[in-house]
Amino acid sequence: DTAVSQTPKYLVTQMGNDKSIKCEQNLGHDTMYWYKQDSKKFLKIMFSYNNKELIINETVPNRFSPKSPDKAHLNLHINSLELGDSAVYFCASGGRGVEEQYFGPGTRLTVT
Amino acid sequence: DQQVKQNSPSLSVQEGRISILNCDYTNSMFDYFLWYKKYPAEGPTFLISISSIKDKNEDGRFTVFLNKSAKHLSLHIVPSQPGDSAVYFCAAISGGSEKLVFGKGTKLTVNP
Known part of the structure; x- marks a missing residue:
């Protein structure tokens, strides 16, 4: 039973998409x-979200937009x-302690 | 600006021997340090951590040492297994922050 799951695992797409x-x-967990x-x-x-609220937003281009419909999804x-x-x-x-950050398997994005 | 540095990209040891992985940091505000382990095509998994008030933390075969004056920590694995x-x-993370700052990683190969 996967704790943190991501889809898709691989994503190949063209520029501009x-x-x-x-x-x-x-x-x-409350934080993702x-x-x-x-x-x-x-x-x-x-990015970091806590209970659907944005907590951390690093200097990421605004082309990236996280969305958290509920605390189990980001x-x-x-x-x-x-x-x-x-x-x-x-x-x-993550839970209360930072050592409790559980990672998903990753999504490899390739832009051609 | 690399605040957490792992200067050895790779390390190879024989099974049964000690593996020593090193890490240096520059930010004196960091007060909690963690080691994560990552297999190919998987996300990082938490291994062991240490608070800045300690200089050693041991968990089975894994021991982390912290030298605050040198801003250096190391992970010892004894005995190493394939x-x-x-x-x-x-x-590393500083108190009150939720941002983990990672090094580039060291690839450990344990030869049978």
Whole structure:
């Protein structure tokens, strides 16, 4: 029974398209996150939501818009995709302590 | 600006020997440090953590050492097993923040 799931696992699309990545957690956590791992392998936080409210919003282009319909879901919508958006995107959820961040398997996005 | 640095991209050890993974940080506000382990095509999983008020934390085969004056921490795995082969990420966070800052990771290979 997967704790944090993401769909799709792989996503190949052309520049200029709009795409979404879905994330769901069944751990009952209040906080969910989106991370990006780029070609240099850095894992960087993009957004954090706590009980559907935006907590962290790093310097991410506004083409990226997270949406949290409820505290078990945090989806990532990306408009007008660019080549530089190619990366692996990880969703995570957390409990009270930061050590309790549980990561999903990642979505590898390739923009051609 | 890399606040968390893992200068060794890879490490290879023999089964049964000790693996030592190193991590340096620059932000003196960091007061909690974590190690995550990542297998291919999976998300990172939490391994072990240490608070800045301690200099050592042990959990089974895994021990993390913290040297605050040197802004350095290390993860020791003894004895190393082939199943430990993975990428290990060092991460840090400062009090009151929810942002984990990750290093680039070190790929550990344990040879049978």
